[in-house]
Amino acid sequence: MVATMGTFLLFVFGFTLVQGAVTRERETGVGELVATSPLSNSTYLVGRWLGYFLLLTLVTVFLVLATVAGYLLHGTGEFHFWALASPFVFLTLPAVMLVAAVAVLTETIRSLQGTLGSVLYFFGAVAVFTLASLGSGTTFGPTGLAIVRNSMVQAAGADPTVFENRSFAFTGDPGSVTTFTWTGVEWGGAELLSRGPTVAVAGLGLILAVVTFDRFEPTITVRERVQGVFARRDGAQDTEETATNPPETDTKSAARPSEVDLRTATPDPGWLPNRRSLTAEIRMALRGQRWWWYLGMLGCIGAGFAASPGAARGVVLPVAWLLGLSVWAGLGVREQRFRTTELVFMTPYPLGQLAAVYFGGVIVALVAASGVLAALAIAGNFTPIGAILVGACFIPALALASGIWLGTSRVFEVIFLSMWYLGPMNAVYSLDFVAAHPETVAQGIPLRIAAVTVALLIAAVVGRKRHLQR
Amino acid sequence: MVPPKAPPSTANATELASDTDENAPQLRLQDVGKQYSDIWGVRDVSLDLSPGVLGLLGPNGAGKSTLMRLITTYLTPTEGRITFDGTDVVDDPNAVRKNVGYLPQDFGVYPDLTAKEFLGYLAAIRGLKRKEARDRIEDLLELTNLRDARDRRLGGFSGGMRQRVGIAQALLTDPDLLVVDEPTVGLDPAERVRFRNVLSSLGEDRVVILSTHIVSDVEATANEVAVLSAGRLRAHTTPEHLLEDVADRVWEVVSSQDEIHSLKSEYLTSTTTRRTDGVHARIVTDDPPRDATPVSPTLEEAYLDLLERTEEGESGDGL
Structure with a gap:
């Protein structure tokens, strides 16, 4: 076995x-x-x-x-x-x-x-x-x-x-089943x-x-590869030209350094994320998403508002958050993956940047759930709203903590997918971070998820601090 | 055999003090050391820096990048103290972070972003207001000659263009302290000259630390030179002072191809150039061959001489 x-x-x-x-x-x-x-x-x-x-x-x-x-x-x-x-x-x-x-x-x-x-x-x-x-x-x-x-x-x-009616199952009570002799598979x-x-x-x-x-070779598509056609796409030609023969290196067209009057700048960073840094982090997180992703997200928002409360929570919201997985997977690992740590963490308040990243992830979850949340609010059903808010806070916290500590998004992806499959989809209530089932809320699972979220956020902060204080 | 001369002593304080303005930024390192497991990356480094360009020279693994990371607060010193404008950077790292521009030796970019978007993102997380950031980014794209490429994705940039994006981001916040690690790597000659000029003018009212292997970059921009070797500061002086130390000790010798190998093994040879009359070699020595002719020293020769004397001094100590 x-x-x-x-x-x-x-x-x-x-x-x-x-x-x-x-x-x-x-x-x-x-x-x-x-x-x-x-x-x-x-x-x-x-x-x-x-x-x-x-x-x-x-x-x-x-x-x-x-x-x-x-x-x-x-x-x-x-x-x-x-x-x-x-x-x-x-x-x-x-x-x-x-x-x-x-x-x-x-x-x-x-x-x-x-x-x-x-x-x-x-x-x-x-x-x-x-x-x-x-x-x-x-x-x-x-x-x-x-x-x-x-x-x-x-x-x-x-x-x-052995009894006539047999089935296979895991059980915590060995006495409730009969035993038989099995010497292994005869190959x-x-x-x-x-x-x-x-x-x-x-x-x-x-x-x-x-x-x-x-x-x-970054400019060759799978189709071209399969067809054996090595012609470059129009857009790729620009890239190639840039990489091999950049026109802007022509010094004749370049202004002399002394001719460039650099305007002064007086940065005013704060330890709390402001609207500008939040916007920047959200734009960064959403970068690279395709048109169909936005279409899917819009569909989920609309469907969440239009569907019945049960379907909205049990189907639409899990699908919407599954779509968000590709956004959250980058949190906490982007700087290591692209080797920008020395540029990004040199900000005066690197933990403020971490907070901006986190709140950006929460906002993405809330936007994805906005249709469902609006429908629940109109129906006056506020308890599941609280549970969904907890879930929205939980996912980016999990992504950040695992990304910062493990340096890879894979673990987060596996945990998220396993929880998603078992919790919302197969009614394992203790893993239902989406609050897709009424029983999840009734059993007080969101409170436990909230506690785990706090622990994950602390872990993320400790991990980032550890990285900053080398 | 002529005994090796001792490495040059640090130039005196008045010689190095380039600015006495009380409002000018001041960076001070006192006996700074950084230990990685049982190896010291740098140790006992003390420097006093005011506005100007400090050229930081040293062989591979000398500790230059470690020192720069300590100054920029990316690393925490194991011992010693670093202050910027009187504030201890370990106690208050933001004293430096608010005022530092840093170009690391090895950095990445987000390939899906354009140059403008990348700089915009960094400006946002570093606290620049929207309009201020927009103006500053426009100026920096102009300064680094990237205006025409500002809307192209960084993934398609050449190494030199990427390096220029790095230079632009280091200047985003108009920093009082600019720390650049190997900034001219990958730049074509024209861009290199251009960047040297930028550094020189920036050094007029801020502290600029330029780490490089390219001694000619230091020669062209720096008013002070610090030499690191095996994690220790071997010299902190002016380029003139370093050059004085090799004055009358640099020679040119013309030899055949067969003789050049023995010449190289006997003397510190800085360059060899093939000509029709033979191979022209520049050597640094107190005791030249008979047919050698004296030539004007370069900073590179002064630096190589200093390194060799340091090594000889250390091996002598070891004996």
Whole structure:
């Protein structure tokens, strides 16, 4: 069962664990060195895939060791190492092969390099896992859950002491269930062949990655790459011209320094964020969003106002905040990612800047929720309004704290998506930061989320101070 | 063998005092040190700076960037004291932050922003009012010759253009203290000359600290020179004083290609130039070869000589 759980976790979250090396090389300029080396695209990407695969294999090895240790401590019956380790070999390793290949593929497609790639992968992985878990016949699923289940069902069926109606579940009360003897999966030809599609899809993913890889050339689109057309876009021509032959370096047209009369400036920074710094941070956070993002956000605001209170809270608001994920993911990590720390943190009140970033994130959440909030206010339903306000304060606090301390947005993305999936979508009330369910408010969950928000903000401030006082 | 001369002593205070105006900005470092784990990045650095341009020279890893980060409050000193206009910058870092313009050696930009937007963002978080920021940014784009490129995304900028954006942001708040680390890296010769002129004029009424490996930049702009080596201040003097120290010790020798290697190993050689009559080498020595002709020293030669004597002094101490 550890193998099944481990495979599921690595399948859903392994992507976040490994993805980023190609993107990092693109952002740090190392990509230029790679692009100008004799290394072929396929060698480079297979090397990256291998790196991701080995990292996930290492995690798998730890899981095997943990399983062995667990068996030695709590297990019954004769110890068979292969019986414990073989599911990891035949189920987990093909699954992580696929995860590594998808990670490489998303890094070669520009639009999937950021939060959008993480979101699509998370929901794609959950959907594939769910579909593959539905029937006993879908043994070819990427995690191979059906193989383990079929083997256990077979073992349970062969045991006359087991009740007729069986199901699998986790329980905190071992006495409430019957036990049966299961010696592990018998790995026959059918079981091994069922791993073929997963490995094949991983291979296809890698081939697709090689086709779509732009070799760190920023002006080539995926389409051009696929078509083998290397003509530059009109806009890209400007960029190229700028980078290689900047016309403004022509000294004949340049004013002499002595001719430029610099007007004096008297900055008046305050320790509290003002409207100007807030606006600047919001504009910075929203930078790079596409037209469809704004359209989606507007749609959510309108739908939140027009829909019934239940649908507005249970569907529209979660979707609106899911859209906001790409905005919040940049909080706390932008300066490290783009190496602007020495420029940005040199402000007289760097914690004021941090506050501006935070309030900017809160404002984005509130704007996204404005339709729902307005509808609730008109209906006089003020309790959920308070809960939604708490949620709006919570998300940027989580993004800032994890970004500042961990230096990556991936952890925030995974936590957010997991909470989003389990809380608002699957009614795990303690994780329902959106207050999508009336029970969430009734159980006082927003108060706990408010307390966590305060703790996260303190963590963010401490982390930033730690960075400032080196 | 002629024994090495001791490194030049620090020029006296009156020689370095360029401005006695009470309102002029003053930066003082007293026995400043910064320790990283068990390694000292800089140690025992003391400097008194008033308006003017200080050229900070030193080999790679000498501690120049660490010193600049300490001055700009990005790092906190492990020991010693830094004051700006009498205020301790550790106790009140804003005393410096409100008045400092800083161009780090290695900095990034937001590639999706245009030059104007990037400067606008930094102006906003540094407390410049909207109109003031707009005027200042226009002036700085003009000054750095980026006016035509102001609406282009920074992601498409060349290295030199990006560096000029860095220079513009350092001047955004009209700072009394300007700290620039390798500012001319990536600039073409015309832009380099242009920036030197900017620095010179800025140094008239503010403290400018210019860290660089390009000694000719210091020669062209600085009225004071500080030399760091292995984290310690080896000299703080005027360029003239540094040059005086190598006066009558710089020579030009014409040699064949075969002889040049032995010449280089025997003497401190600053430059070698291939000509039709052989290789012209400039050497710094008290004891020149017979056919050497005396030439006027450059600041680079004075700097190299100082470094070599420092190294010899240290190895002598070690023995």
